[in-house]
Amino acid sequence: MSTVLKRLSLVGVAALLAVTVVGCGSEPAKAGSAAIVGGQTIDLETVQDRTVTVLKKEPAAQQMQDQGKLDQVSRLVLADEITHRIADHAAQREGITVDETEVYDAVQEKGGPEEASKQSEQDATTIHRRQRDVLVMGELARRNLTTLEVVIDFFQVRDPKEAKEKAAEVTADPSKMARFIQEAPRTASGQQASATGQRVRVTENPSLVHTMLWGVEPGTVVAFPADEQQASWMVALVKERNKVSASPGEEDLGERIDPRLLAAFGLRIAQYLAADLDIEVNPRYGVWDPTDATVVGSAGERAGFVGVPAARKKS
Template structure:
């Protein structure tokens, strides 16, 4: 399966990727926004970008007037988290951003225009502002590398999981906690739900090339033995609660009737594959910005406002 096209095609799709929604105690140093195991991002760095955005972006000025600059702060911190993970993944995987694609995308610079608030998902406005406040070359390089990472593994990536479905967050949280506390509970809950006609199943294997959008979800970023609860689409009430049983990155997947993943899908899959690198970074986020949400791969205002759960099962050695 040919995933990467010619550099000219890559340049074209990168511009589109950047315009789409894409992907205990706090830090001991008060002036650190994020403490990683080997470096840090200071609160001054984050505040500089917030101030820069307010000066340059009418959309940021609106957030300021609405007393919602905390959203921009979380978006900036979330992007710094992913930037660090991209750096680690590139070193480990031997990835180098296509310089021709980076340069040509910079010539077009899809981030040069101010953020439009017309017809844009309000939840993505802060993210788009943060992209424009950051160094544009850095943002583009991150996206190139995420696309390359997604392209490297999409043909071999598959996940096998047991799951059930519920209709609201409270039910999802309750069942996820039950499954994590007692490994046998997952089997009992799924069997019970399947018997009542709910969408529930065991050993459900999905190659990434068969469902690229699903491959961008938390199911594909965790290790076997992990319980997850998440909402695949905000357009529907359904929540998935499941246990990942196997995660394969090395076996070519033969699937009929699949189309080549889009650039946006590859970037999203690449971002999801950064999840283990975020875990390995030892990152601690200053509580003033919120908490890391591994389901959304972003920063949430609080644990109660995360978009789902990622839990190790009892007795698991996974983080």
């Protein structure tokens, strides 16, 4: 997703490339790649060139360079390249085509390519592609918003470290889920913060619209913040993914929901449809974080947890 850059840094091309080359000794299987998505290479040169363009067009860049955060820009650019391939793969699987007039009009409504790409990792040459991806994800969301149901076993804990560790344990040994559910703390109202066979729909649980519950295949274990304040974390084993009938009054919900929430949900649907794509990031940039759909410096910086038990991998 497009992430607003609050502070950027303007540096010379030679200096940027020197930073980019450092640490490139260990790369994915194909030389010269920033990442490989489903066997398709994202070239180092593409990411480097886009990073230079972003740095040149943003006015407040010196501060980021001074703070040693230049690599964050290239990670945002790479994440955009990866997300585009996820959206493109999902569109092909679902037979979605986008009206180019809609793409053009949406960009023009924001002031044209240069204005629309300000304060982001986009530029005048990529903003139309990004808008096309947004429209694809919007259509994916509308197709699933009122008819998708997942069945989960889950429990909640307060500590993110505990949530990730227990999620990893369940991934290694799914039988541990039952014990963790029994041991889950109670809510402030005294209710058990856990359940088995819980049926979840976005229309009934809008606070979960952006979560990985919708972006993974059955058999996957996920952990993520259960609320915006991150006061509690949910660990869930997704057991089923079902198509259900929309409830009365929900037929036009896709047209009434906040477009940003619609795009967030659509991204999760795209991730589910692209679950068969292996994503391998050059260690120079870090690792892919599916929870935030971005690239982070190390596995420990991921915003959540996504794991597939070994038994399911073999099936």
